[in-house]
Amino acid sequence: MSKVPADLKYTNTHEWLRELPDGTIEIGITDHAQHALGDLVFVEVPEVGRRLSAGGSYAVVESVKAASDVYSPIAGEVTAVNSQLASAPELINQDPYGAGWIARIRPAAAATGLLAAAEYEKLLREEEPD
Amino acid sequence: MAFIPHTAADIEEMLAAIGVASIEQLFEEIPPALRTRNLPAVPSALNEMQIGRLMMQRALADGQPLSFLGAGAYEHHIPAAVWAITTRGEFYSAYTPYQAEASQGTLQTIYEFQTMIASLTGMQAANASLYDGASAFAEAVLMAVRLNRKSESLRVLVPRTVHPHYRLAARSITANQEIRLEELDYARESGRTSREALERYAGEDIAALAIQQPNFFGVLEDVDALSTWAQSRSIPIIAIVNPVSLALLKPPGEWGGGADIVVGEGQPLGVPLSSGGPYFGFLATRMQHVRQMPGRVVGRTLDLAGRPGFTLTLQAREQHIRRGRATSNICTNQGLLVTAATIYMSLMGPQGLERVASASHERARELIAAITQVPGVRAAFTSPFFHEAVVRLDRPVAPLLAALAERDILGGLDLTGSYPELGNALLTCATETKTSADIERFASELRAVLSSAT
Numbered sequence: 320m321s322k323v324p325a326d327l328k329y330t331n332t333h334e335w336l337r338e339l340p341d342g343t344i345e346i347g348i349t350d351h352a353q354h355a356l357g358d359l360v361f362v363e364v365p366e367v368g369r370r371l372s373a374g375g376s377y378a379v380v381e382s383v384k385a386a387s388d389v390y391s392p393i394a395g396e397v398t399a400v401n402s403q404l405a406s407a408p409e410l411i412n413q414d415p416y417g418a419g420w421i422a423r424i425r426p427a428a429a430a431t432g433l434l435a436a437a438e439y440e441k442l443l444r445e446e447e448p449d
Numbered sequence: 450m451a452f453i454p455h456t457a458a459d460i461e462e463m464l465a466a467i468g469v470a471s472i473e474q475l476f477e478e479i480p481p482a483l484r485t486r487n488l489p490a491v492p493s494a495l496n497e498m499q500i501g502r503l504m505m506q507r508a509l510a511d512g513q514p515l516s517f518l519g520a521g522a523y524e525h526h527i528p529a530a531v532w533a534i535t536t537r538g539e540f541y542s543a544y545t546p547y548q549a550e551a552s553q554g555t556l557q558t559i560y561e562f563q564t565m566i567a568s569l570t571g572m573q574a575a576n577a578s579l580y581d582g583a584s585a586f587a588e589a590v591l592m593a594v595r596l597n598r599k600s601e602s603l604r605v606l607v608p609r610t611v612h613p614h615y616r617l618a619a620r621s622i623t624a625n626q627e628i629r630l631e632e633l634d635y636a637r638e639s640g641r642t643s644r645e646a647l648e649r650y651a652g653e654d655i656a657a658l659a660i661q662q663p664n665f666f667g668v669l670e671d672v673d674a675l676s677t678w679a680q681s682r683s684i685p686i687i688a689i690v691n692p693v694s695l696a697l698l699k700p701p702g703e704w705g706g707g708a709d710i711v712v713g714e715g716q717p718l719g720v721p722l723s724s725g726g727p728y729f730g731f732l733a734t735r736m737q738h739v740r741q742m743p744g745r746v747v748g749r750t751l752d753l754a755g756r757p758g759f760t761l762t763l764q765a766r767e768q769h770i771r772r773g774r775a776t777s778n779i780c781t782n783q784g785l786l787v788t789a790a791t792i793y794m795s796l797m798g799p800q801g802l803e804r805v806a807s808a809s810h811e812r813a814r815e816l817i818a819a820i821t822q823v824p825g826v827r828a829a830f831t832s833p834f835f836h837e838a839v840v841r842l843d844r845p846v847a848p849l850l851a852a853l854a855e856r857d858i859l860g861g862l863d864l865t866g867s868y869p870e871l872g873n874a875l876l877t878c879a880t881e882t883k884t885s886a887d888i889e890r891f892a893s894e895l896r897a898v899l900s901s902a903t
Contacts, residue, residue, distance in 0.1 A: 360765075361740060363740070365598075366598050366599060369598075381740070381765045381766070382765065383765070384765065384770075385765050385770055385771070386765040386766045386770070386771055386774075388774070
């Protein structure tokens with residue numbers, strides 16, 4: 320069973336959100352998502368300053384098998400990106416909720432439709448039979 | 450001998466397996482109005498002897514005129530070994546030879562090709578080729594727009610000195626993505642992209658700048674100044690080059706701070722003119738842009754036992770994996786022509802290619818000097834050129850070319866349609882295949898035609 324930290328919020332497309340003390344939101348992909356993708360070889364991160372729409376694609380994660388879009392769970396402006404991913408995309412595999420964060424966003428509006436950890440775990444139980 | 454592998458029994462078996470009674474029933478959902486049952490314009494079948502004779506007659510009807518036609522496709526000497534090796538069964542017959550377990554030789558050839566193209570262009574990576582120079586340019590426009598993530602604009606600056614067919618092909622391929630190709634005019638005296646035309650875009654949001662070197666007129670552009678203008682504004686540069694010229698000229702990787710994408714027509718590297726095709730396009734780029742590069746890419750790797758080997762790489766963004774979100778819908782390459790080009794480059798080596806380029810330049814200078822001695826002919830531009838140049842005539846070009854053709858000479862390309870502002874302009878070319886005697890013959894026939902009644 321994938322790890323699902325209790326203090327984060329989630330989306331049903333396998334992204335997570337963490338509220339930071341300065342009011343910005345850190346986002347990334349979940350342990351379940353990184354496991355499904357396999358070993359990542361490249362991560363394309365957005366430009367700082369780019370405005371994201373909720374549900375819009377803002378990054379691409381590429382494994383040896385596939386390149387997949389990553390969707391922003393919230394509308395807002397990118398204030399920082401994880402530049403370490405350029406040389407070490409495997410950080411997302413190794414530590415998806417920590418060193419593998421992708422971007423930080425200053426939200427433009429309150430997010431809607433997010434899942435609490437328990438709800439996301441329920442979703443995963445439906446997707447992961449064991 | 451039947452070349453269609455399915456027997457009637459095979460077809461029956463397949464129809465039975467899918468539960469359809471006949472071929473007719475299989476296609477019955479296609480409305481009758483859309484079905485062409487008869488093809489009256491298609492003649493009945495010929496056997497090999499008949500078709501061979503017909504093709505021979507047509508080839509003879511074309512003749513073998515003395516050609517001074519360039520304009521994007523160039524006649525170069527092709528050593529006999531190039532196609533003797535290329536048409537060996539191991540290279541010639543393998544379709545889609547990309548399975549790493551079975552095709553190490555072909556994959557290595559493509560890898561060597563990519564390495565040679567990267568080296569010629571001064572780039573770090575090249576793909577396994579595209580369809581031709583024009584479609585390679587269109588792919589480069591799409592790629593430049595993708596990689597310029599700072600720009601919100603879909604405007605790409607394309608000088609009018611870029612080959613008119615390349616501009617048309619790029620427009621066709623990019624129009625539905627709302628990309629706008631904005632044309633930059635050229636200076637009438639020099640035949641170079643006008644600095645004033647460029648300055649009009651200072652301060653505007655531009656996605657990319659294209660530069661062709663030598664340009665369509667054969668003229669050498671001031672590539673450093675153009676590149677620096679773009680780079681100081683973080684605008685990516687698409688270079689369009691003749692690969693043979695790169696044996697003499699500065700590679701695009703060294704234009705100003707270096708071009709971002711380099712494309713061109715590969716035909717001059719060992720591919721015959723062959724009435725216009727098939728040819729191949731090439732595309733090279735910097736390592737930092739490699740994931741936006743379209744097409745097939747062969748990489749060198751290690752197998753399980755640690756031995757070096759070759760395999761397709763960077764496939765995750767191609768359409769067989771990423772479907773509608775793929776980097777491009779290019780899904781193949783011109784494998785056979787790339788094989789010929791790789792063998793051509795291997796046989797010539799850097800020094801050989803440099804000699805081809807130098808000899809072509811010398812011949813073109815000799816040509817222009819000879820024909821501008823003819824009354825009624827003068828050079829159109831003052832700038833240095835590589836192996837073709839524009840001359841202006843004192844009368845319409847088309848009838849003159851027709852008169853020369855009757856004397857078995859192709860004098861060049863009439864520019865009146867694409868560049869009416871130049872008046873009676875002719876683009877004419879000489880490569881290493883032209884001798885001094887050929888050039889004298891062209892000049893004297895031109896003199897004869899021009900001095901006869903008009």
